[in-house]
Amino acid sequence: MELLILAQLFLAWALASPTHPTKPDCAELANAWTNPAVDISQAIEVPPNSLNISSIVNEVSLCWVRGTIKYSAKNDKLDASGNNTLTWELFLPDSAKYNGRYLMIGDGGFAGTIENNTMLTYLNLGYAVAGSDAGHSEAANGDGTDVPFLRNSAELQAWIHNSVAIATPVTQSLVAKYYSQHPDFSYYWGCSTGGAQGYALAQYHPELFDGIYAGSPGNWYSHLILSFLWNGLHTTGKAYMSQQVLSFVTKNVIEACDELDGVKDGLIENPLRCSFNVTSLQCKFGQTPDDNEPTCLTADQIKALQEIYAGPKDIRTGKEIYPGFSLGSENGLLGQELILYLDYTGPILREVAFKDSSFNIFQFNWGSDVDAVNQKVSPFIDALSSDLSRFQQRGSKIITTQGWSDQYNAALWPLQHLQEIQRTMKSQSDFIEVFMVPGGGHCGSNPSYPHVPAVYHVLEALVPWVEKGIKPSDMLSSESPDGTNTTRKLCPWPATAKFVAGNIDNWNSYTCVYPQTPIPASQIAYSSYHEYGTSIPLPGTVDSCGGRQLITNITANFCRVVLDTTISNSSSEHIESWLPDTWSDRASYRKRRYWRMY
Template sequence: MYYYGCSTGGAQGFALAQYHPDVFDGIVAGSPGNYYSHLILSFLWNGLNSDVTGAFLDQNALEFARAAVVKACDTIDSVADGVIEDPTKCRFDVNRLECKPSQDPVFDNSTVCLTSAQVKNVQQFYAGPGEKVYPGFAKGGESEWMPQETSLYLEYGVPILQNLVFKNLSYDYNTFSFGSDVRVVDKTATPLISATSPDLSAFKYRGGKLITFQGWADAYNAPFWPIQQRNEAEAIFGRGLDSFYRLFMVPGGGHCGGAPSYPQVPGTYQTLDALLPWVEQGKAPSYVLATKPADGSNTTKRLCPYPKVAVYQGGSTSSYTSYRCE
């Protein structure tokens, strides 16, 4: 029996492994929103910071920031493909994009620099609301942030705070405290809408296998969350974690597939092709094949089990066979 789900479906995959470990033999849980009560706080954090006077980044400004980051960090992996293989190794300082005194941030209808308020907003995106609340977003995904700035906090965060957490439809979300009010969220909402226990012992011991994947340029889920979740599980199982639970990060990947600003990145992940031999033959996946980029090219990508990354070995840079997971 197999389960495949992404986003809320990814959250449900983790809930199945945690609460119903005997139902499925193999689970794919992509872009998992399984810390849903805190995911909506991530939305609120980014929305409120973007609503500060002068801090909002229009799409032109987001693409300007993304272009600068990618230019600085694209070739860290020795391949110039317009994608940052491992954003954790990108040391680009966004302060370099701040406008000089008296400089106009827009020239000839194009963004040429960021205001100090915009720079701070980008830094807040990277930082997130705090390690104990939710991690931040990765460098290289800036051009995907518009939903965070404009809609997600209003469509998801505010209704949950008003209806479930504070039970007050007049509650002013601008008054939310990322200090004291997080405890209220954890008391009222987290037990009902989150499934974050890293102790999946029951699922492991009955032979279950779990694959999760996460795009580094996800517009919705901060990509460092699945890494944090995996690391918490590793603290329990140690090296034994890889025997039943593997995370595959997708450079330039979006939410449950391709990111619009990375059309050259394969957006279809052959996770079930990796899961079935693992469950039925005991062949653990050393990689997941990614295919079908939006630009229509034949580019394929080798997705590696975290913390490994794809390292170029020579040959065509657009073929997964030219890379090895190290």
């Protein structure tokens, strides 16, 4: 697909360009395209401080270009006769402010609109910024129960997989036309659905971008919506939890696990280390549950939380369908209870999986119906490949952020996907990093954690990595919703932020620390204590020493720890540590390998 589009676009651009290109004025961009599939409806100059979008104002003058692209039913070429239209916008900063970089902004939810408030933010930083509606209008999103674009296979395929690839070459060529040179580097920025689009770019269109930010990624969208359904169905009736109940649970979780990182800051740095048992909150004899001022939970509510933590399971095999939510995320789950499964799961199941407007989501079969989702939905909207070698080989980079308290996406999903990439691509760390955000919500803040900074300085980490090879050792997050001047240090997984000294609300008071990898207990064969004068038999056959040996010249009391680690199917390595009661601050090492046949 991408080769056909690029060939058409750059041929058209070349034909429209003068022999010696010079910077045209903004209005001339309206006539920059000869391909009938591309229509430019607007190209206007906008002076500084005259464009206000969601309280964000343009600090620099810009050329604001807007247009449409007709694309084919298969998304594989521009097609003037096609019935499918993608709308795009492009903000071009004054050449004196332009930093030489192109940035495409992704979409959110079902898309249908252009994220031009985000575009304006990065325009002010000097980027030439583009965005699109993902190949369909907002009207095609319907009313939440009926979503027309899901019935259009071309628009469905474009939504996550291909819309960015359709819009990017057109807008990139206009950048080249305006500044008389192609961008030095091209970046993508997206979160949620935009995060899914980011992974789709790395998988299906690896040639387009040098750097990708894919935040809170919904790149397993077909199972993300099953997570919505699972959580919604398990919190109906007596299992329903009010916002007050959810906040009560989170309050207790934080009280139990806040200081595991050594700092009392109202956060859990790494929820995987928290062992809080929610059953401790179940109402005891004499306690009365109260939705408004809760002091305990009912058995039904406890069960619902346990199901949410566990995540959806296949009833035939018990296999995980999607990861569950983390401890500390409870206060953001009201949308899971009331909205998400109705607004997202229902339409996708009815329109795509079963093509039956009468399908009853409350009768979803957590076995055979999961198979239907895998077969009929996943090919259109998922981007799950763990082999991103084409993207990696061109030197491109990906950064993902994920809030531990995400209200929509289970925080463990990006870590599971990273693990799959690690298994497939042994040198994964040279092109992808995941930054987990304690208390972070979906693409920013969780309203129940107003003191947690909600702006992640991703491009400040991604750009030096792409352009100078400086791998990010940390990332700044700032601008907490409560208005305090709080900053936090985000760390590349599996590192976490450890407080060193100073103000706990200043990111410079922390350092990123990687966990020490413990030896699995199953590898420890035995440990024993030996006193002066004892003899120690060595196990097995030692190289060519001819049988069992005794160590008899022991002159100190010591603890002996013996480990056996598998090397291959036919051997293991025998490792011992001798730890004297008193030692000389010195150590020596001699390697002996013990072979065993299985």
